Amino acid sequence: xxxxKTKKGKGSPAINTSSLPDIIFMLLFFFMVTTVMREVTLKxxxxxxxxxxVQKLEKKSLVSYIYIGPPTNAAMxxxxxxxxxxxxxxxxxxxxxxxxxxxxxxxxxxxxLLTTSLKVHNETKMGVVTDVxxxxxxxxxxxxxxxxxxxxxx
Amino acid sequence: MADIAFLLLIxxxxxxxxxxxxxxxxxxxxxxxxxxxxxxxxxxxMNVLVNKNDRLLVNGLPGSVESLKDVAKNFMMPHYPDNPxxxxxELKNINLLGDIYTSKGVISLKNDRGTSYDMYIRVQNELxxxxxxxxxxxxxxxxxxxxxxxxxEDRVKAINEAIPVRISEAEPESIGGQ
Numbered sequence: 001x002x003x004x005k006t007k008k009g010k011g012s013p014a015i016n017t018s019s020l021p022d023i024i025f026m027l028l029f030f031f032m033v034t035t036v037m038r039e040v041t042l043k044x045x046x047x048x049x050x051x052x053x054v055q056k057l058e059k060k061s062l063v064s065y066i067y068i069g070p071p072t073n074a075a076m077x078x079x080x081x082x083x084x085x086x087x088x089x090x091x092x093x094x095x096x097x098x099x100x101x102x103x104x105x106x107x108x109x110x111x112x113l114l115t116t117s118l119k120v121h122n123e124t125k126m127g128v129v130t131d132v133x134x135x136x137x138x139x140x141x142x143x144x145x146x147x148x149x150x151x152x153x154x
Numbered sequence: 155m156a157d158i159a160f161l162l163l164i165x166x167x168x169x170x171x172x173x174x175x176x177x178x179x180x181x182x183x184x185x186x187x188x189x190x191x192x193x194x195x196x197x198x199x200m201n202v203l204v205n206k207n208d209r210l211l212v213n214g215l216p217g218s219v220e221s222l223k224d225v226a227k228n229f230m231m232p233h234y235p236d237n238p239x240x241x242x243x244e245l246k247n248i249n250l251l252g253d254i255y256t257s258k259g260v261i262s263l264k265n266d267r268g269t270s271y272d273m274y275i276r277v278q279n280e281l282x283x284x285x286x287x288x289x290x291x292x293x294x295x296x297x298x299x300x301x302x303x304x305x306x307e308d309r310v311k312a313i314n315e316a317i318p319v320r321i322s323e324a325e326p327e328s329i330g331g332q
Contacts, residue, residue, distance in 0.1 A: 020156055021155050021156040024156055024159040025159050027163055028159050028162050028163040028166065031163065031166035031170055032166055034170065035166050035169060035170045049271065049272045049275040049276070051177075051275055051279040051282075052279060052283065053279050053282035053283050053286055054176040054177055054178060055176065055177065055178070055179050056174055056176055057175040057176065057177065057179075063175070115179075117175065117177065120271045121271070122270070122271055122272035122275070123270060123272065124270070124271040125267060125269065125271070126265050126266065126267060126269040126270070127267030127268065129271060129274070130265075133182060136182060137182050137183065137185045140184075141182075142181050142182040142183075143179070143181060143182075144181070144182055145175075145177040145178065145179045146177050146178045146180065146275060147175060147176070147177040148176065148177050148275055148279075149176070150176050
């Protein structure tokens with residue numbers, strides 16, 4: 001008789017799953033904290049140009065966005081590039097108002113640091129963009145950012 | 155418990171977008187009340203024109219995006235002794251750098267209403283690349299690291315002062331139509 005049995009043909013024991021919820025919760029909290037919900041629904045097509053010399057936008061709370069591009073619903077709004085502020089299409093002369101309300105929403109100390117990020121579809125003509133830039137100058141919002149993807153330009 | 159957690163986890167996994175906003179940061183000039191004819195010497199200006207067909211005109215000659223960076227870099231590099239083919243240089247005393255020659259050159263960028271945004275960004279990118287390379291070179295020479303890797307605030311300021319980004323965008327004009 002042998003005292004020391006060789007374990008053969010028994011297979012591996014089942015993995016202890018009692019700590020599984022903890023791991024899942026940890027992941028869940030991570031994603032919950034890092035998630036930023038999209039604030040606006042895009043009504044224009046967005047295909048950003050690529051550039052190599054890009055800088056990161058610091059402090060997302062101090063950035064306001066202006067979207068310019070051809071409308072997604074071409075049958076209704078045509079294919080000419082339009083400006084979108086918040087959730088709706090806007091005309092160029094509505095920009096000062098938009099900037100004013102964006103300024104209003106920030107506290108006093110942050111207002112001069114407000115950056116306007118221009119998210120422009122890459123097939124847009126510069127005419128619209130130039131108009132927007134002129135309006136921004138008039139509104140006194142001088143810090144702008146041409147939103148681009150990082151990569152090698154084709 | 156784990157099931158509910160799983161469900162929520164999957165929801166957040168799907169909705170998360172981890173994009174970082176990147177872009178080319180520029181500063182717009184304040185609006186001008188009336189046309190003031192600022193006198194800048196001809197030799198201090200490099201003219202870059204982009205027309206509605208996305209063609210480039212650099213200093214009156216057809217140019218390409220590929221060569222734009224080198225032309226701009228060559229133009230903005232402080233040339234000493236004074237060379238009439240290049241912009242004027244100025245001796246400046248900058249903290250941390252001491253007496254250094256800085257170029258008085260300005261790159262004037264003008265685009266048409268019909269220029270595509272893609273092309274505009276490519277041109278802006280090339281010009282930014284020229285400045286960044288000049289800064290990198292100076293930074294390497296003086297501080298031994300690339301400009302982007304400088305951590306000391308004062309050093310960044312010094313380089314910024316020695317090689318300022320001077321891109322002037324002309325008041326818009328409509329020439330070629332939409």
